[in-house]
Each structure stands twice: as structure tokens, then as C-alpha cells.
Amino acid sequence: MRVVITGGGGFLGQVLASEILKRGHLRSGEDSNVPVTEVVIGDVMEVKEWLFDSLQTSSIVTVKVGDVCDASYCASLLNDDNNDKDGGLCVFHLGAVMSGAGEADFDLAMNVNLKGMMNMLEATRQFRPTSKVIPTFVYASAGATIGSGCDTDWIQSGDVISDSTRAAPHTTYGMTKACGELLLSDYSRRGFLDGRGVRLPTVIVRPGKPNAATTSCFSSVIREPLSGTAIALPIDGNLKHALTSYTAAVDGMLAFQTVSPSLANQVLGPYDRTAFLPSMAVSLADLQQALSQIVDTASSSALGFITYNIDKKLSNIVQSFPTSIDSSRANALGAPPTPGLATIIRQYCTDFPNAIHPQLKLVDSPASTTETENYKDAPNLIVAIVTGAGSGIGRATAIKFSTGGWGGPTGKGFAPPQNTTYGIVLVGRRLDPLYETQQLCIEAAASQKDHMKLHTLVISADVTCEKSVSELFTKVKTTFGRLDLLFNNAGANVPPAPFQNVPMQDYHKVMNANVTSTFLCSQQAIKLMS
Ligand SMILES: NC(=O)c1ccc[n+]([C@@H]2O[C@H](COP(=O)([O-])OP(=O)(O)OC[C@H]3O[C@@H](n4cnc5c(N)ncnc54)[C@H](O)[C@@H]3O)[C@@H](O)[C@H]2O)c1
Incomplete structure (x- = not known):
């Protein structure tokens, strides 16, 4: 299968190409596991700096320099003598000029972002x-499609926005x-391609130099201090902004x-093929x-010094x-949640070790320390x-729960006293998202005025399996010796089907995930509570 990435020499294009090489397979039509045989990186510039060695050493990566404004160049990315057309094709269209450059040069933004998109869609x-499999076309869109800040805007900063929020951009880039x-939607509706648009919030931590984006300081605040460079940040430190990490964006x-x-x-239907990725404020x-x-x-003395030199206009923008984005359609398509901040920073340090000041050391990840300890004697x-x-x-x-919020949505009900120690057990099948939740819990507890005493325990368990549930509760017993609350939240669904056509395996999957799991966990919980 050929994978074409326009703007592939840029930040996300390189992270994406590297991740595709690691996975080795993508979907083509109904086949979810088609080997990737070629990764074509298209960019208007020669790649000045490779972020990952694998992109330079891989024999299946080729770079084609050209401009997406040129229709024949776009066609050449997809077609050449080497290409086995029936092996499958997936286009990731990332090539674009960003908001700052777009505002500075209207014609450039129109040509690259609009005409370039049309050229790539037409080429696809x-x-x-000869097979009937139509290519997949993944499009990198942006939160800038939604405008805000003007009295007549449909939305204001406190509103929750979603895929149904009307696009009324304030910039040529957003337009x-x-x-x-x-x-993308119309090309998909007509069956010319299978379009999937990814609306990205601001992505951090961008390696290398700051770019001209309004929100580039959300990368600078991490990148510059870690490299030992002083940084003056231009916006109010308390303003929240919707972000995600580059790993979550690419995943x-x-x-x-x-x-x-x-x-x-x-999930997307025929008329609106783009969904907003999860983000956090x-x-x-x-x-x-x-x-x-x-x-x-x-x-920590090796960290670059952070100061604030606030640009009021930028802060207001x-x-x-x-900052509240409802990403339910992206969740339904399997987009991962945004990792915790510490995970994001650690990932950046792992991926770009040369960007870190040599004297800086990170503390051990909390995930590696909590599981062996015993908190039975923790006060309250x-x-x-x-x-x-x-x-x-x-x-x-x-x-x-990690911030003492045990009182229900009204805040009434059980209110733990101030000197409470909280033990939160995070259960799921995959460890990575659990560690991210763990980090978010730790950060939430640390951000409280009266710092919460919190111990988290991450356990990978299959809650539909009696043995696994039993092991889970044994671990809770040896670590904490008690249980006060069980939230039977794990569940699963299957694609809807008329009742008479529901396959037995779907029936068992739903019953096991939603009913059996609740039965097994509740049974064990009662034993530990009584
Ligand atoms: N990074 C973010 O925070 C963010 C947020 C929202 C949306 N996006 C979107 O994601 C995509 C990738 O963003 P990024 O952060 O990697 O940006 P980037 O600037 O690092 O990469 C974009 C690449 O597009 C290339 N390009 C520009 N004009 C081109 C042309 N005429 N023909 C071919 N290539 C051209 C550039 O040379 C560059 O390598 C973009 O479409 C961007 O709009 C990014």
C-alpha cells in the first residue's frame, strides 16, 4: 500500500510518517491490515532536519519535493511507474501555510491551502x-475553522463547541x-474517495524553533526551558487553551x-466527514x-528561566x-484521549533527547513507584x-475523585474531611491510557489549594474475566486494605443492527462488558467492603 503525506517534511508529517513505519500496516477498504510498502513524503521544501532517524534509513520512504499548487505534482505523488495501484492508497493531506503566513499573504493561503487541497482531492x-477499493483521504483541518472573540460571533469563550458548531473563521487560514x-465531505458523498477530516487543536510540543502561530508559546514554555534557554512568554499564564500532544494528534x-x-x-455520515479531536484546556x-x-x-538550575512579557492583544485573542470541545464523534472513531501533561513532556524528552540540556534529569515516572507500595496505614x-x-x-x-469530589454533581452528599488520604484505583485493559489518567489525577490533586494526599494504583485487568477480577481485588486489598466506592464504568457497545440480525458474538460481547463485569466487580467489592 502506498501512503502519501503532503507537508510530510513538517512537524506532524514527520511524526506521522515515523509512526506509520512503526506500525507497518494501515487500512484499505474492508481490509484493516494492509502492509505499507511505500511512504511518499511530499513537501515544497527539501527536508532540512529529520526528526527521526527511521525516516532517513527506511528503504520504503521517498521524498518528492514540489508544490501542491501544481496539479501535475499532486498527481505524481500518487502515480508513478513503481506503484501497484491495487495495493491500496492512503493520502494524508497536511501541506499548508499556517495562520500567520496566511494573514500576511492572502494569495499564498488561497493557493496552497485551498487550491492545493482541490488538487490533492482531484488527483485522488x-x-x-482496477479493484473497487477507493482511497482513504485523511485531511488535517484546524480549530481555526471556528471563530471567536467578536460580539457577533455564534460562540463565546465559555461555550462548549462541537462538530455541529457553525464554522465562522476569523482568518484566511481558518476559512x-x-x-x-x-x-472533503462532497468528494466522499460522491464516492470519489473515503474522506476523514481531523480537526486539530493546538499541538504541543513542537520541536525546533518557535513558529509564527498565535499559540506557539504553549510549546515554547516546555521546549525552551528544557533546552536551557530563557523564554519570555507573551500571554497571561492563567489563560486556558485547548491543546493536544503530537502523539495523540497522530494517533x-x-x-x-x-x-x-x-x-x-x-459516525460521520455522508455530509460531514470531519471530527474535532479530543483536547484539554x-x-x-x-x-x-x-x-x-x-x-x-x-x-533544575539547568532549566531556562521563564518570564512573562504580556502582549495584551495576543492574550485577548x-x-x-x-476551551471546552465536545469530541464525541472523534471518540467514537477511536481517537485517544489527550495524555497528561507530564506524559507529554516525558514523551518529548524521549523523542528529542538532543533538545534537552545535558545536565537536566527527570524524576522517575510515578507509574513505576506506586504499584509496589502499601498504603493501609495512611491517615483517614x-x-x-x-x-x-x-x-x-x-x-x-x-x-x-482525586480532588475530593465525591459529593455528586450538586456537591451535596458525602464530603470527605480535609485531612483525607485518597486511594484511587485505575482499572482498564491498556496501561498507557491508565498511566495518563494517573498523571492527570496527580496533577489535579497537586493543583488544589490544600494539596490532596493521593495514592493512585494502576491495574490492567479484564473485568469480564473472573480470575482477572479476583486478582484485581486481591491487589487492592494488599495495597489499601479497604474499599469505599466502586464505579462500574467499563462497558462496550457493538454496531447497531436490527434485533433479529444481532450476531451471538455481539450479544455476548455486550453482556460480558456491561453486565458480567458489573456482577463480578460488585461481588468482589462487597466482600472487601464488608
Ligand atoms: N501543529 C498544530 O498545532 C496544528 C494545529 C491545527 C492544524 N494543524 C494542521 O496540521 C498540518 C500539519 O501541521 P504542522 O504543525 O506539521 O505544520 P508544519 O508547518 O510543520 O508543516 C507543514 C508542511 O507543509 C509544507 N508546505 C507548505 N506549503 C506547501 C506547498 N505549497 N506544497 C507542499 N507542501 C507545503 C511545509 O513546507 C511544511 O513542511 C497543517 O495542515 C496544519 O494546518 C496543525
Whole structure:
């Protein structure tokens, strides 16, 4: 299968190409596991700096320099003598000029972002395999499609926005991205290609030099201090902004690519093929605090100094952006949640070790320390188990519990006293999202005025399996010796089907995930509570 990445020499293009090489397979039509045989990186510039060695050493990566404004160049990315057209094709269209450059040069933004998108869509439409499998086209759109900050805007900063929020961009960049979303939907509706648009919030931590984006300081606040360079930040440290990490952005794009055509149609339908990726509202002060918590204090003098030199105009712009984004359609397509801040910073340090000042040391990840300890004697201990804690409601609830929020939505009901120690057990199948939830819990507890005493325990368990549930509760018993609350949150669904056609395996999957798991966990919980 050929994978074409336009703008592939840029930040996200390189992270994406490297991740595709690691995975080795993508979806083509109904086949979810087609080997990637070629990765074509298209960019208007020669790649000045490779972020990952694998991209230079891989024999299946080729670079084609050219401009997406040129239709024949776009066609050449998809077609050449080497290409086995029936092996499958996936286009990731990332090539674009960003908001600053777009405002400075209207014609450039129109040509690259709009005409370039049309050229890539047309090239994909004209790509004709003899098989009936139509190519997948993943489009990198942006939160800038939504405008805010003006009295007449449909939305204000406090509103929750979603895929149904009307696009009324304030920049030429945002306008071209919104047009791209509409084009993608129509090309998909007509069956020319299978379009999946990924609306990205601001992505951190961008390696290398700051770019001209309004919100580039959300990367600078991490990158510059870690490199030992002083930085003056231009916006108010307490303003929240919707962010995601580059790993979650790329995993989101790949989740959209790999989801089956039937699920994509079920979630996106024929008329609106773009979904907003999950994000989290974070301030510069939050990032600064996360950084200070993971850098070993003995080495922290090597961190570059952070100061604030506030640009009021820029602060006002950032303040006007809504920070609450409903990403339910992206969640349904399998987009991962945004990792915790410490995970984001650690990932950056792992991926770009040369960008880190040599004297800086990170403290051990909390994930490696908590599991072996015993907190039975912690003062005023109360313990909660949350199943399915790696995402969504499970994650949100675990974070709430970590800050003493045990009182229900009205705040009434059980209110733990101030000197309570909280034990939160995070249960799920995959460890990575659980560690991210753990980090978010730790950060939430640390951000409380009266710092919460919190011990988290991450356990990978299959809550539909009696043995696994039994082991889970044994571990809780040996670690905490008690249980006060069980949130049976884990569950699963299957694609809807008329009752008479529901396959037995789907029936068992739903019953096991939702009913058996609740039965098994509740049974064990009662034993531990009584
Ligand atoms: N990084 C973010 O925070 C963010 C947020 C929202 C949306 N996006 C979107 O994601 C995509 C990738 O972003 P990024 O952060 O990697 O940006 P980037 O600037 O690092 O990469 C974009 C690449 O596009 C290339 N390009 C520009 N004009 C081109 C042309 N005429 N023909 C071919 N290539 C051209 C550039 O040379 C560059 O390598 C973009 O479409 C961007 O709009 C990014």
C-alpha cells in the first residue's frame, strides 16, 4: 500500500510518517491490515532536519519535493511507474501555510491551502485502481475553522463547541481549512474517495524553533526551558487553551484512517466527514508546574528561566478561544484521549533527547513507584475503584475523585474531611491510557489549594474475566486494605443492527462488558467492603 503525506517534511508529517513505519500496516477498504510498502513524503521544501532517524534509513520512504499548487505534482505523488495501484492508497493531506503566513499573504493561503487541497482531492479522484477499493483521504483541518472573540460571533469563550458548531473563521487560514472540510465531505458523498477530516487543536510540543502561530508559546514554555534557554512568554499564564500532544494528534489521524468504512459512515455520515479531536484546556502556568514537577530539583538550575512579557492583544485573542470541545464523534472513531501533561513532556524528552540540556534529569515516572507500595496505614484513607479509567467518563470521574469530589454533581452528599488520604484505583485493559489518567489525577490533586494526599494504583485487568477480577481485588486489598466506592464504568457497545440480525458474538460481547463485569466487580467489592 502506498501512503502519501503532503507537508510530510513538517512537524506532524514527520511524526506521522515515523509512526506509520512503526506500525507497518494501515487500512484499505474492508481490509484493516494492509502492509505499507511505500511512504511518499511530499513537501515544497527539501527536508532540512529529520526528526527521526527511521525516516532517513527506511528503504520504503521517498521524498518528492514540489508544490501542491501544481496539479501535475499532486498527481505524481500518487502515480508513478513503481506503484501497484491495487495495493491500496492512503493520502494524508497536511501541506499548508499556517495562520500567520496566511494573514500576511492572502494569495499564498488561497493557493496552497485551498487550491492545493482541490488538487490533492482531484488527483485522488483520478487515481483509478482496477479493484473497487477507493482511497482513504485523511485531511488535517484546524480549530481555526471556528471563530471567536467578536460580539457577533455564534460562540463565546465559555461555550462548549462541537462538530455541529457553525464554522465562522476569523482568518484566511481558518476559512481555507473550513472550505477544505466541505470539499472533503462532497468528494466522499460522491464516492470519489473515503474522506476523514481531523480537526486539530493546538499541538504541543513542537520541536525546533518557535513558529509564527498565535499559540506557539504553549510549546515554547516546555521546549525552551528544557533546552536551557530563557523564554519570555507573551500571554497571561492563567489563560486556558485547548491543546493536544503530537502523539495523540497522530494517533487520532491513524485512528480515523484505520476505522472501518461502515463505522466511519455510521459516525460521520455522508455530509460531514470531519471530527474535532479530543483536547484539554491547559494554561502556561499548568505546563510550567508540570515541568517543575518532573524535573529533578537537583538539576533544575539547568532549566531556562521563564518570564512573562504580556502582549495584551495576543492574550485577548487566546482568551477568546473556547476551551471546552465536545469530541464525541472523534471518540467514537477511536481517537485517544489527550495524555497528561507530564506524559507529554516525558514523551518529548524521549523523542528529542538532543533538545534537552545535558545536565537536566527527570524524576522517575510515578507509574513505576506506586504499584509496589502499601498504603493501609495512611491517615483517614478512603479508596475508590474506577473501571474503564483510561478515557471518557471513567477518566473524568477518577480526576474528580482525586480532588475530593465525591459529593455528586450538586456537591451535596458525602464530603470527605480535609485531612483525607485518597486511594484511587485505575482499572482498564491498556496501561498507557491508565498511566495518563494517573498523571492527570496527580496533577489535579497537586493543583488544589490544600494539596490532596493521593495514592493512585494502576491495574490492567479484564473485568469480564473472573480470575482477572479476583486478582484485581486481591491487589487492592494488599495495597489499601479497604474499599469505599466502586464505579462500574467499563462497558462496550457493538454496531447497531436490527434485533433479529444481532450476531451471538455481539450479544455476548455486550453482556460480558456491561453486565458480567458489573456482577463480578460488585461481588468482589462487597466482600472487601464488608
Ligand atoms: N501543529 C498544530 O498545532 C496544528 C494545529 C491545527 C492544524 N494543524 C494542521 O496540521 C498540518 C500539519 O501541521 P504542522 O504543525 O506539521 O505544520 P508544519 O508547518 O510543520 O508543516 C507543514 C508542511 O507543509 C509544507 N508546505 C507548505 N506549503 C506547501 C506547498 N505549497 N506544497 C507542499 N507542501 C507545503 C511545509 O513546507 C511544511 O513542511 C497543517 O495542515 C496544519 O494546518 C496543525
